[in-house]
Amino acid sequence: MFFKKRFTHDFRHTAINQLWRLISGPAILILIPVYLSAVAQGYWFTFISLSALAVFADLGFTTIILQFSAHEFAHLHFNEHKQLAGQQAHLHRISSLFRFALGWSLKISLLVFPVILIAGYIVLSQKHADVVWLTPWLVYGTASALAFVNNIVLSFMEGCDSVGDAQKIRFHVGVVNVVLMMFGLIAGFKLFALAIALLGSASAGSFLIIKKYRVVLRQLHSVAIEDCRDWKGDILPLLAKYAVSWASGYFIFSIFTPLAFHYYGPIAAGKVGLSIALWTAVFGISNVWMTVIMPKMNMLIAKGDYASLNPIFYRHLKLAVATFILGMVTAFSIYFILNGRYAIVNRFLSPMSLLVIALCWLMQVIISGLAAYMRAHKEEPLVMPSFASGIYISLTTWLIAMYLPFEYFFAGFLSSFLWGLPWTLMIFQKYKARMSDETSLVHESARSNIEIK
DSSP states (O other): HHHHHOOOOOHHHHHHHHHHHHHHHHHHHHHHHHSHHHHHHHHHHHHHHGGGGHHHHHHHHHHHHHHHHHHHHTTTEEETTTTTEHHHHHHHHHHHHHHHHHHHHHHHHHHHHHHHHHHHHHHHTTTSSSSSOHHHHHHHHHHHHHHHHHHHHHHHHTTTOOOHHHHHHHHHHHHHHHHHHHHHHHHTTHHHHHHHHHHHHHHHHHHHHHHHHHHEEEEEEHHHHOOOOHHHHHHHHHHHHHHHHHHHHHHHHHHHHHHHHHTTOHHHHHHHHHHHHHHHHHHHHHHHHHHHTTHHHHHHHHOOHHHHHHHHHHHHHHHHHHHHHHHHHHHHHHHHHHTOOOOOGSSSSOOHHHHHHHHHHHHHHHHHHHHHHTTTTOTTTTTTHHHHHHHHHHHHHHHHHHSGGGTTTTHHHHHHHHHHHHHHHHHHHHHHHHHHHHHHHHHHHHHHHHHHH
């Protein structure tokens, strides 16, 4: 009965999407060392880490848009014609919000992604390996811009309680991406396989978004023409706070492969990238429990219904942690079964380094869950922890790469969580207590008004 209740439409499609990643991820991880040289593998994962610089285009904007659209959609619904219906004031607000989100994403794409392409060229050109990388990098970076805009639109729709449908689109995009990537690797396209796969899947994503949401997109566009509301005053102050956390996120999670590429060479970078990709996939599966309740959390907060919110949040956070631990046990079991029998295991880091990264991601499951709860209130209380972690990890990892052997590469990453997790827990407890006090005051005020009447 418990699992039947959990497997809602939203959860089912989100889980299918994440399970596809769980299945396809290892398949790609197997094909990469089979069809790429150790050097090309390093370029492959350096591409991916450099494209993560797109975080400087996002800076938390996708999360903010999901939150704001969810707060507006709390007063709306989809009718039988797949159009938004409900209070006209909120219909106008959500329409103008979509116009603002789309316009912002297009402008930022034109500004940030050319810079990413140039930065990638500078990093990748430092090593004079016999690898064709320039054209694939240009295609990959350009396709990343299209994928970024798609992600903004899907986040908006997820806020409109359309998590299941949005995740279904993400699933189809993922299938296209993996199929093209597999075909490209097997056909010997090397780094072009990564570039073509992203370009093809991003194009497919745009097509599927228009096909699925064409009615509501047309409605949002027509209503937005009548409403000139400017959302900058509401969103930009919050984005300024989110920007610090999101920018820090790059230095917390994506700095390792480029640094390994520069100081230890492309072969070491390939091992780092492959190992991080493994635990990122396990984290993605675990985080599905939090992803499916994000719109619901935002709507419950908009209504002040903490009695329903808190049990749902804690239950899903526990499920996320348990899922990651199960993933750890499974991954290490497979690793030790294959170790010594198949050369592919040598493309990963040592068992100790894998364990260090896994423990870090396990603690990140908890931090991400707590952050999701607090950010659902349209606030960003983790600016300082994120900023401090980003600076600390960048400096310690850089110093380790300069002066210590490769085995110590993730020491700064692990030590950051030893003080970062307690700090986040302390902030969460204070934040939750404040929210409880504010809710009590609101309820007391409401009761007083009723008694006066």
